[in-house]
Amino acid sequence: NFNSSEEQKILEKFVDEKVDLIFAFPTEAATAAKTYTQRTNIPVIFAQSMIEGNNLVENVRQPGGNITGVRDPGPDITVKRLEIFHELAPQVKRVYIPYDLNFPAIPPVLKVLRPTASSLGIKLVELSAKSITDIQADLESRNSSDDIGIDAIMTLGQPLTSLPDVFMVLSEFAAEHHIPIGGIIQNNSENNIFVYESKFSEIGSLAAPLADKIFRGIPAGTIPVVTPEAYLMINYELAKELGLEVSERLLSRANEIIR
Known part of the structure; x- marks a missing residue:
């Protein structure tokens, strides 16, 4: 997670040392x-950084000042994730999305995700959380109900669910209730039904x-x-284990297929 005071110390050191370039992310x-x-x-190159909803750049073609970089297509890619989920599992109508509202990428993502969900006939079951404790408490509450209230879990690009x-908590809940989980790259992505994400190697x-x-x-x-x-x-x-049919059209778009 981002540590503001530690980042400040590092940046102050870089500025004092008059480094040739700063590479910063996210x-x-x-x-x-x-x-x-x-x-x-000192020029700055950013990576995996949102440019929506902040003043990081003036525009894409002319970022301005001393900065340029590789943007995180957060809103666009999140909308695509939901569309892929809908294509993979059209019966899913309630998608659980936990997020940290204090993370700057989240508000612009939610702004485009909510109307997309509505157009697909999907209800977003949103959980604003600050830590794993908040997520565990919510899932435990759902476990005690006859209806857990969700049909799938989608992870967003943010430190919390990364x-x-x-x-592990989310994927174990999904496995226990036989519902799909998908979204961002994880160390154990084999628990994801799909991943749609920019790869770090390409960003570099x-x-x-x-x-x-x-x-x-x-x-x-x-x-x-x-x-x-x-x-x-x-x-x-x-x-297949979840009883879902994957179309040939979707498979043809995949960069990797786990069989």
């Missing part, structure tokens, strides 16, 4: 790096040429922001 670290370097000539312990590959341009004298603020392609993994074996 969104909070990137916005902090921009703030701390505003009165310097934590291995949190994902896109960031490297930006650094090269800066070191060749091109101002960071004039270098367009780039967007990574999304990676689709479908767990065909798990889908």
Whole structure:
């Protein structure tokens, strides 16, 4: 998780040392790096950072100031996740999404996700949580009811549900109740029915040429922001165990299929 005081110390050190470039990710670290370097000539490259709902860049083509980078297509990719879920499991009508509302990427994601869900006939069962304890308490409450109130779990791109312990709690609940879980890449992604996410390796590959341009004298603020392609993994074996039919059309779009 993002540690504001620790990040501040690191950035102050970088500025004092007049480093040649700062590479910052995710969104909070990137916005902090921009703030701390505003009165310097130190260029900043961000990665896996949201540019919606903040002042990280002026626009995609001309980010402005001393900054450019690889954006996190959070809202776009989250909408696609829900559409994939709907295609994989059209019978799913109640999708559980736990999130930390204090994470800056979440409000713009929810803004586009809610109307998409409505158009698909899906009810988002939202849980605003700050820790694993909040999620455990909510799931325990659902366990004590005759109807758990959800048909599937979708994870969003945020530190909270990226934590291995949190994902374990969610995936164990999903397995216990024979419901699908999918969304972001995890260390044990075999428990996901699907993953739709930008891969870290591609993000790094896109960031490297930006650094090269800066070191060749091109101002960071004039270098367009780039967007990574999304990676689709479908767990065909798990889908079959859950009694789901995976269309050939969806399988043909997958970068990886677990059989």
